[in-house]
Amino acid sequence: MAIIRFPGRMPSAHETAEAAGIRQDKPDRNVILPLSVDGVCYAANGNLLIHDLNFRILPRRRTAILGFNGAGKSLTLRLCHGLIRPTAGRIRWEGPKGHDPKAVALAQAMVFQKPVLLRRTVRENLAYVLKSRGIRGADMRARVDRVMVRCQLEHLADRPARCLSGGEQQKLALARAWLLKPSILFLDEPTAALDPAATLDVERIINSLHEATTTIFFSTHDMAQARRLADDVLFIHHGQILEASTADAFFASPQTPEARAFLAGELAP
Numbered sequence: 290m291a292i293i294r295f296p297g298r299m300p301s302a303h304e305t306a307e308a309a310g311i312r313q314d315k316p317d318r319n320v321i322l323p324l325s326v327d328g329v330c331y332a333a334n335g336n337l338l339i340h341d342l343n344f345r346i347l348p349r350r351r352t353a354i355l356g357f358n359g360a361g362k363s364l365t366l367r368l369c370h371g372l373i374r375p376t377a378g379r380i381r382w383e384g385p386k387g388h389d390p391k392a393v394a395l396a397q398a399m400v401f402q403k404p405v406l407l408r409r410t411v412r413e414n415l416a417y418v419l420k421s422r423g424i425r426g427a428d429m430r431a432r433v434d435r436v437m438v439r440c441q442l443e444h445l446a447d448r449p450a451r452c453l454s455g456g457e458q459q460k461l462a463l464a465r466a467w468l469l470k471p472s473i474l475f476l477d478e479p480t481a482a483l484d485p486a487a488t489l490d491v492e493r494i495i496n497s498l499h500e501a502t503t504t505i506f507f508s509t510h511d512m513a514q515a516r517r518l519a520d521d522v523l524f525i526h527h528g529q530i531l532e533a534s535t536a537d538a539f540f541a542s543p544q545t546p547e548a549r550a551f552l553a554g555e556l557a558p
């Protein structure tokens with residue numbers, strides 16, 4: 290099966306930002322990208338689940354990873370974020386601080402379909418993130434207030450986080466990620482259980498983070514969402530990347546029978 294890859298020359302951060310329509314007057318959050326995934330395999334319990342992944346994530350791009358259930362989207366995101374280790378191959382951060390494990394850890398955040406929240410109020414969940422980074426006092430309170438406004442959480446500030454609705458919990462998870470000012474945010478089906486209004490709220494927050502120069506790498510089963518959010522698409526099938534292209538090219542003319550079946554809502558060939 291042919292693998293369609295990004296063109297060889299990597300665009301500069303400026304070119305990519307221009308292509309993504311991002312203003313250049315924001316301070317650049319990126320310290321670790323590009324992300325280079327070279328020959329990555331992952332096996333568990335004797336099964337080879339991820340086969341020879343090769344792709345790059347460029348700064349300031351929004352990349353969707355798409356594929357049928359069980360294709361390997363979540364595993365790929367978890368491998369890239371460092372939650373699991375490749376059985377073979379390398380994951381390299383090629384940016385200016387990409388060689389520093391501490392910088393690499395601090396520059397990433399991940400939001401899951403079901404966020405893991407502390408048994409505390411919304412405000413305390415947010416404050417905890419900043420305290421863990423040594424930010425306290427008036428500065429901490431001001432940042433928490435600001436992010437609650439941005440993520441429409443002010444009216445929920447003193448509610449127990451675990452009593453929030455699914456959409457509210459997801460906004461809180463994104464607000465926590467926002468406080469970390471990540472270079473890259475991984476999102477594994479961030480709106481899978483949300484209604485259309487909550488989905489759009491969450492997408493607005495994701496786009497605001499992106500405009501603040503955060504690179505986005507997300508999985509979704511919502512093709513309308515992928516069309517709205519993605520600049521680039523990786524299509525994964527049985528643990529292999531079959532297509533890597535711009536979102537426009539992928540949706541206009543998928544190159545493989547598997548991707549065509551996927552977009553047509555058919556069973557995998």
Ligand SMILES: Nc1ncnc2c1ncn2[C@@H]1O[C@H](COP(=O)(O)OP(=O)(O)OP(=O)(O)O)[C@@H](O)[C@H]1O
Pocket residue numbers: 333334336338356357358359360361362363364365
């Ligand atoms: N620890 C594990 N041990 C064995 N198999 C695993 C393990 N983790 C994942 N898998 C298998 O690897 C495959 C890919 O899983 P993954 O969760 O990445 O799929 P996905 O593309 O995210 O699917 P979905 O769309 O359903 O979320 C699945 O067949 C899954 O059962």
Ligand SMILES: [Mg+2]
Pocket residue numbers: 362363364477508
């Ligand atoms: Mg998954």
